[in-house]
Amino acid sequence: MKVPTAVFLLTLLLYCFALCPGPYWLDSSEFSVAAYTLGVAHPPGHPLALLIGKLCTLLPLGSVALRVGFASALAGALAAVQVADLGALICRRVAARTETTLFDQLAGAAASLLFALSYGAAFSAVRPEVYALSTLLCLSGVHAVARLQETQDRRHLYFAALWFSLALCNHHLLALSVLAGAAVLALWEMRKHRLFVASARVMAIFLVGLSLYAYLPLRAAHHPVINWGVPTTWSRFFWVVSAQAFQKSLHHAALDIGGVTAALLGELTPIGLLLAVAGLYLLLRAPHTRALGVLLMLCAIGDAATVALIGFDPENPDAYGYLEAAVALLAVLTCALPVALQPILQRRHQRLFYVATSVVVVATWTLSALSLPRWWRARERSTENALAEFLDRAPLHAIVVSSYFQSIFALSYLQSVAGLRPDLTLLHRHFLTYPGYGDEFKLVHSELTGLIGERDVRPDPLLQHTTVIEYDLDLPRPLLERSQVVAMKGDLNEPETRKFAAWQTLLALHRMCRLHQEDAFATVLVEAKKLLGDSPDLSDLIAHCQQPDVDGWRPGVASAP
Numbered sequence: 001m002k003v004p005t006a007v008f009l010l011t012l013l014l015y016c017f018a019l020c021p022g023p024y025w026l027d028s029s030e031f032s033v034a035a036y037t038l039g040v041a042h043p044p045g046h047p048l049a050l051l052i053g054k055l056c057t058l059l060p061l062g063s064v065a066l067r068v069g070f071a072s073a074l075a076g077a078l079a080a081v082q083v084a085d086l087g088a089l090i091c092r093r094v095a096a097r098t099e100t101t102l103f104d105q106l107a108g109a110a111a112s113l114l115f116a117l118s119y120g121a122a123f124s125a126v127r128p129e130v131y132a133l134s135t136l137l138c139l140s141g142v143h144a145v146a147r148l149q150e151t152q153d154r155r156h157l158y159f160a161a162l163w164f165s166l167a168l169c170n171h172h173l174l175a176l177s178v179l180a181g182a183a184v185l186a187l188w189e190m191r192k193h194r195l196f197v198a199s200a201r202v203m204a205i206f207l208v209g210l211s212l213y214a215y216l217p218l219r220a221a222h223h224p225v226i227n228w229g230v231p232t233t234w235s236r237f238f239w240v241v242s243a244q245a246f247q248k249s250l251h252h253a254a255l256d257i258g259g260v261t262a263a264l265l266g267e268l269t270p271i272g273l274l275l276a277v278a279g280l281y282l283l284l285r286a287p288h289t290r291a292l293g294v295l296l297m298l299c300a301i302g303d304a305a306t307v308a309l310i311g312f313d314p315e316n317p318d319a320y321g322y323l324e325a326a327v328a329l330l331a332v333l334t335c336a337l338p339v340a341l342q343p344i345l346q347r348r349h350q351r352l353f354y355v356a357t358s359v360v361v362v363a364t365w366t367l368s369a370l371s372l373p374r375w376w377r378a379r380e381r382s383t384e385n386a387l388a389e390f391l392d393r394a395p396l397h398a399i400v401v402s403s404y405f406q407s408i409f410a411l412s413y414l415q416s417v418a419g420l421r422p423d424l425t426l427l428h429r430h431f432l433t434y435p436g437y438g439d440e441f442k443l444v445h446s447e448l449t450g451l452i453g454e455r456d457v458r459p460d461p462l463l464q465h466t467t468v469i470e471y472d473l474d475l476p477r478p479l480l481e482r483s484q485v486v487a488m489k490g491d492l493n494e495p496e497t498r499k500f501a502a503w504q505t506l507l508a509l510h511r512m513c514r515l516h517q518e519d520a521f522a523t524v525l526v527e528a529k530k531l532l533g534d535s536p537d538l539s540d541l542i543a544h545c546q547q548p549d550v551d552g553w554r555p556g557v558a559s560a561p
Contacts, residue, residue, distance in 0.1 A: 003105035007084045011116045012077035018126045019073060020377035022384045023065045025496040026317065029383065029409040030226060031128040032065040036417050038219050039226035043243035047215035048169040049130045064417045068128040075132040076116070076125025082139035083328050084112035087335040089146055093289050094282065094339050103342065107335040115331040118267040120320030123375035130171050131321030137167035138178040138325045142299050145182045149189055149291050154198050160186060161202045165209025173243070177306035178325050181298025185291060216240060223440060225416045230436025239435050259312035260304050263320065267327045272334055279336030289336075300329040317496070374495070382490065382497040383410050384418075390486050391421045394468040399425045399448070401457060401479075403472035406500060407486060429457050429472070471511045480514055492531070502531045506541065513545040521545065 023029040027042065034041040035053030049071070056071040057064055087108030088100050095104075115121055124131035144160035147153070160182065167175035190198070216231045231237035265273055283293025303326040313319050387410040394400055402408040408428040414420040425445060431437040438452045450461040459478035462469075469475070471483035485508045488501035505528045512521040525542075532538045 003102075003109050004081050004084050007109050007112050008077050008081045011080040011112070012073060014116070015073035015076055015122070015125045016070065018122070018376045018378050019066055019069045020127045020380050021066050022063050022381055023387075023410050023413040024127050024377065024380060024383050025406050025410075025500060026127075027409065028069075028127045028129060029065070029406075029413040031130070032068045033409070033412045033416055034224070034226040035068045035071075035128070036064050037224045037226065038222075039224035040216055040220050040228050040231060040240065041226060042228050043240045044172055045213070045216045045228070045231070045240050046130050046170055047212045048166055049133050051212075051215065052133065053128065065128060065413065069126065072127060072129050072132045073125045075136045076121060079121070079132060079136040079139055079324075079328065080112040080116040082136065082143055083115045083331055084108035086139065086143050086146065086329075086332040087111040089143070089150070090279070090283070090292070090332055090335045091339040093150065093292055094286070094336050095343070096288060104335075104339065107338055108332075111331045111334050114268065114272050114334065115328045117369055117371065118324075118327050118331075119371040119374050120263075120267055120317075120324045120327060122371070123317050124321045124324060126375055126377050129318075129321060131174075131318070131324050134167060134171040134174045134321075135324040135328055137163050137170060138175060138299075138303075139328055141167065142178065142182055142295065142329070145186050145189075146292055146295060149185060149295070152189070157186060157190070157198055158201060158205055161205040162209055165206045166212070168210060169212040172241075173306065174303065174322060174325065177302040178299045181300075181302045182295065184298055185295045188291070213241060223444065225412055227436070227440055229434060230440055236435050256308050256312045259314065260308045260323065263312060263314065263323055264304070264327065264330065267320070267323070268330055268334075272331065275334035275337055276330040277333075279333035282336045282340050283333070296329050296333060300326045300333075303329075315499075377494075380494055380497075382488075382492075382494055382500075384414070385490065386486055386488055386497075386500070387411055388414055388420060389489075390468075390470075391415070391424065393484075394421065394424055395466050397423050397425075398466040398468050399427060399451070399462070401462070401467060401469045402426065402428045403430060403470045403475065404503075405430070407470055427451065427457065432456060471507050473507070473510060477514075480511070483511060485511065498531065502528075502535075505531055506537060509538075509541055509545075513541070 020028070023032060031041060031046075031049065031053065033039065034046075035050045036057050038050065038054055041050060052075075053068040053071045056074075057067045059067050059070065061067050061070060084105070085108060087110075088104040089108075091104035091107050092098075092100050097104075121132070121135070124135075141160045141163035144156045144163060148156035148160065164175060164179045164182070167179070217237055220227055220230050220232045229236045229240040231240045268276060280293055280297055283289045283296070304323065307319065307322045307326075310322070312323075387407065390407075391400070391411065391414060400411065402411060405428075408426065408431070411426055415422060415424065415426060425448065427441060428437075432452065433455050442449045442452060448465075451457055451465075456476070457479075459476045463478065463482070467482055469479050469483040471480075471485050475483055485504045486500075488497070488504055492498045492501050505524065508524050509521060509528055512518075512524065528538055
């Protein structure tokens with residue numbers, strides 16, 4: 001068995017054992033529904049991820065959520081193979097060899113497992129998400145550009161165009177952050193070797209790849225369950241693809257270099273990060289590897305800088321997914337120093353060299369493996385249990401009004417995929433501010449048109465129906481009596497479950513304040529202190545509860561979900 005094949009099988013097996021068996025928090029339930037029903041996911045739409053996820057739903061495996069999660073596991077394992085191949089290429093180039101040796105392959109495999117065991121890579125691979133696929137495509141593009149620089153074979157240029165165009169159809173921001181650095185070297189090689197005659201073919205390949213975005217209006221016209229922005233017009237299509245819904249976060253972000261550096265240190269371990277810095281120095285120092293070093297440096301910096309610009313939140317797992325390509329490229333750089341030392345030490349201290357190398361590799365893997373409890377989700381069922389109970393409490397043919405994005409994603413999965421409570425009508429208040437959502441609801445539920453206001457539900461018409469309303473801080477007062485929070489029971493040690501439970505507990509306390517339920521508030525406050533400790537949000541809420549009107553209270557930006 002070849003080393004890359006062993007890396008693939010080992011990584012895929014590990015990720016499959018750790019896969020979340022059902023719907024999960026964050027955006028995972030949304031991606032499961034959107035893939036299963038061929039819908040339009042949140043901006044920028046992610047058409048490629050949904051099509052691959054749909055193919056995986058045809059597999060005879062577990063739940064639909066697990067099948068879509070398998071697509072992430074497959075992409076994560078293939079990304080680890082690309083790290084191994086790039087690592088072997090680094091070794092070959094540093095040693096100025098034309099053939100890849102077993103040592104080169106083993107060094108690449110060590111780098112790939114360092115990447116695969118990192119929290120960001122692993123957690124993106126054990127649940128339905130887009131980051132593993134994004135990393136795979138970006139690494140494939142970088143590898144193709146590196147091969148172009150090595151061989152001057154223009155076919156690698158065409159492959160680079162294909163991989164990056166597909167990456168743009170998955171998560172264009174992350175693709176652009178890596179593409180910018182790869183394009184610098186690609187254009188340099190094209191100029192140096194007069195490959196501009198290939199420009200027309202490169203552009204044609206790019207357009208073919210980008211044509212996948214036609215999926216969005218084609219599927220939106222069929223009114224799927226998940227249909228963000230309903231991109232059937234040019235303005236709505238642009239709204240989805242440009243991700244205008246999330247651009248407001250850039251206005252409040254500061255360049256978080258320290259947070260990104262600390263995250264890279266945690267992802268790669270101190271040993272790995274030191275080896276990566278040393279490897280980059282060696283590549284930039286030697287004339288025959290300088291271009292390759294510049295390629296990897298620019299691509300890694302591009303990805304890390306994008307995350308720093310957005311603002312790195314260490315409590316948000318998606319922030320590590322954004323950083324995944326930089327972690328992979330830095331892991332590749334760790335191969336340079338061992339292969340540079342090999343001919344020097346092997347002549348005199350061959351046994352010592354291999355022993356020392358093995359010790360460093362095992363120590364690095366061990367430090368990486370310490371993150372395993374953070375991403376192992378093989379028994380996680382809290383999302384399904386909590387939201388299924390929320391639906392079960394609803395009367396027959398009720399209108400269920402949700403107020404939190406994680407709630408509506410999980411509720412949509414339970415109803416549309418798992419077939420739970422098809423008699424209920426789901427409506428999400430806060431999506432009414434987005435283009436098309438209200439129009440889609442009116443089209444599907446024409447008898448309930450009166451419920452839809454310009455930016456929220458209309459309380460008076462809603463109260464005329466049997467309703468279950470999820471409470472939120474901005475819920476109109478007429479709906480207060482009928483509102484409720486999602487009850488959380490069982491083990492709350494899973495991080496995202498604990499965050500969701502903490503948020504629901506804060507909401508429950510705020511609701512009791514508005515209803516002046518002092519006794520109930522005191523009881524729930526005991527549980528809230530267990531979940532939140534000395535949280536500033538909890539302290540602020542208690543202070544506001546002592547005032548006549550607490551409707552204006554809002555949690556701090558740093559701790560709000």
